[in-house]
Amino acid sequence: MRLVRVLTLDEKTVWGVEMDDGSIRQLRGEPGQPGAKPGRRILILKRLAPVEARVIFCAGLNYRRHAAETGVSIPDSPVIFMKNLSAVQHPGDPIQLPVFLPSDQVDYEGELAVVIGRTCKNVRRDHALDYVLGYTCANDVSARDWQKFKGGGQWSRSKSFDTFCPLGPCLVTPDEIPNPNALGIRTELNGTTVQNSTTADMIFDVPTLIEFLSGSTTLLPGTVILTGTPEGVGMARTPPLWLKDGDRVQVTIEKIGTLFNPVIREDLTHV
Numbered sequence: 001m002r003l004v005r006v007l008t009l010d011e012k013t014v015w016g017v018e019m020d021d022g023s024i025r026q027l028r029g030e031p032g033q034p035g036a037k038p039g040r041r042i043l044i045l046k047r048l049a050p051v052e053a054r055v056i057f058c059a060g061l062n063y064r065r066h067a068a069e070t071g072v073s074i075p076d077s078p079v080i081f082m083k084n085l086s087a088v089q090h091p092g093d094p095i096q097l098p099v100f101l102p103s104d105q106v107d108y109e110g111e112l113a114v115v116i117g118r119t120c121k122n123v124r125r126d127h128a129l130d131y132v133l134g135y136t137c138a139n140d141v142s143a144r145d146w147q148k149f150k151g152g153g154q155w156s157r158s159k160s161f162d163t164f165c166p167l168g169p170c171l172v173t174p175d176e177i178p179n180p181n182a183l184g185i186r187t188e189l190n191g192t193t194v195q196n197s198t199t200a201d202m203i204f205d206v207p208t209l210i211e212f213l214s215g216s217t218t219l220l221p222g223t224v225i226l227t228g229t230p231e232g233v234g235m236a237r238t239p240p241l242w243l244k245d246g247d248r249v250q251v252t253i254e255k256i257g258t259l260f261n262p263v264i265r266e267d268l269t270h271v
Helices: 064-069 125-131 144-150 206-213
Strands: 002-008 013-018 024-028 037-042 044-048 055-060 079-083 095-097 110-116 132-139 165-172 184-189 192-198 223-226 248-253 257-265
Touching: 002 024, 013 037, 044 165, 110 184, 110 206, 110 248, 125 132, 125 206, 132 248, 132 257, 165 257, 206 223
Parallel strands: 055 223, 095 257
Antiparallel strands: 002 013, 002 044, 002 165, 013 024, 024 037, 055 079, 110 132, 110 223, 132 165, 184 192, 184 248, 248 257
């Protein structure tokens, strides 16, 4: 099932199901609950990020070829950081380049995102996928100057600016993706492919990440896990390829679809 959160014509936020013909039908029941199914067809104003995130965990350096391009050794355990919830952005809405707290080294990172559907703690990897509500595309937008030089050695500042976590366009349930580590993943910048890989290149696969994050820690429904980015990031290019005003970024993941976002400068009109 392809679940979507949408804003209807009467400006209500509802869950829907994207049908094979592209139409949206309102979901009868709650996502992930037994008996939930498509209902009446609805017209929408826009798609929203397909999860109301409770917390956002992210895995860094989790693709072998990405670790190699950055000159970093393969980590012994998952490298985890977090993003502020206000970083979430809807599909189609703009990524804003920070101006008030400026950065001129903003980078793209196409990623597979995992959404937890029910409370879990101390989950073994063999059962980890039983707790997944679905999968979506993500862009772990990163201000590299804040990540490397201005953030005090921590990554969260560089990753948590408003709009730095686009999610979408839909949430695909696990019955349609039995193996999340067998998906093609591609990022395009202004129509040119800049990342082209497969989730099979992850160092720590999705079940391992869930096992690690749930260890002695309760993961609540709505927990979002960004699983890392493949090689091809702008920081690793010569010269570096930073996002700029007017750019168009899209992340495409096999069996999920394409997450598109334009890029603009932060508006300081009302500051």
